[in-house]
Amino acid sequence: MAANFFHGVEIVTLTVGPRVVRISRTGVIGIVGTAPAADADAFPLNEPVLINGSLSGLSALGKTGTLPLHLKAMTDQSAPVIMVVRVEEGADEAATLANVQGSAAEKTGVHALKKCGTKYGYQPFLLCAPGFTHQRDAAKNAIANELVLVADNLRGFAFVDLPTDFAAAQTYRGDFGSKRIYGHSGRHLISFEGETVPVYASAVICGHIARVHNDFGWWFSPSNHEMNILGVEEPVYYSDTDPASEANLFNEKDIACTIRDDGYRLWGNTSFSSDRQFSFLSIAITHDVLFGALKQAIKEQVDRPIVNSWAEDIAETANVFFRFWKSREAIIDANCAISDELTIGTQIQEGNTYFNIDWAGAYPAQRIQMQTAINNGYLEELF
DSSP states (O other), X not given: OOSSOOOSOOOOOOXXXXXXXXXXXXXXEEEEEEOTTSOTTTSOBTOOEEEOSSSTTOGGGOSOSHXXXXXXXHHTTXXXXXXXXXXXXXXXXXXXXXXXXXXXXXXXXXXXXGGHHHHHSOXXXXXXXXXXXXXXXXXXXXXXXXXXXXXXXXXXEEEEEEOSSHHHHHHHHTTOOOTTEXXXXXXXXXXXXXXXXXXXXXXXXXXXXXXXXXXXXXXXOSTXXXXXXXXXXXXXXXXXTOTTSHHHHXXXXXXXXXXXXXXXXXXXXXXXXXXXXXXXXXXXXXXXXXXXXXXXXXXXXXXXXXXXXXXXXXXXXXXXXXXXXXXXXXXEEEEEEEOTTTSOHHHHHTTOOXXXXXXXXXXXXXXXOOOOOOOGXXXXXXX
């Protein structure tokens, strides 16, 4: 029965059924660095500035500091959306590192990247601070540690630079166990202001991953894709027939490198994750992309009445979403259903509900073994 009297034709829109789930951009880069000759109005200190992926807006940064050089390296790979945070160059290296590290409370340094969502509506997904994450003295690198904390907050990933020495790179790798950090050993060579100069690879890799995601899909590994660089500062020995090659030893320890094999290619699939379920970077990214998007889509269902149609709408929203990405071969399969075991009367009285999701991502083919055997039976087919 209608709640009130009405004489005529009435249209009522029912907001039921599965909702649209939108994937966030995975090619948005956040970079932190110095540019002492920058126009302070165009690039204020500790404030993110959006660059549309071209070099047109970068002239105001000047030519000195870490940002101009590494933004050139980044945009050589692709034309992504970039959030640039400029920090003050200190009187010495320690002061500069402190400025890059910044303050979580004041949102300065790398923590200024947290302002991007509110200011621009984009969250950076690929984070780097080239020139400040390769150092390791008596303890873990503080900038890399802060980048991982910011990546946790933003559901993004931090890309860091490791020492070229194998033993030192292993020590650095041992400082972290997060799925949100990916490390590369060695610097790249690019053209800058008419000269060939070395750059830290983290900037190149962020631009490279943005291109891979755009051209192939966010579920693709960035490994074994060619990068637009002139070379590497210290070549890494690679052979696809030698398990003891430097490249293979680095990869075995979850350290990426760059090989020369039909071009200069990023080589390495794994993050620093101590949980081997998320050791492949592409699987960790797939998890965050899928379930970050699903979380946003389901948010409007919070505080609605807990009834059968409500639970069905949530499950079907997820399953329609999963079926689409399965059809694109981004995942193998996934399924969502309400948990009858956990969503019981006493929990419902508290407003608590539980859904179970199982899923399988598209793992990268890291090792392809082809077994051969001589079959002289084929000789009988000669005549």
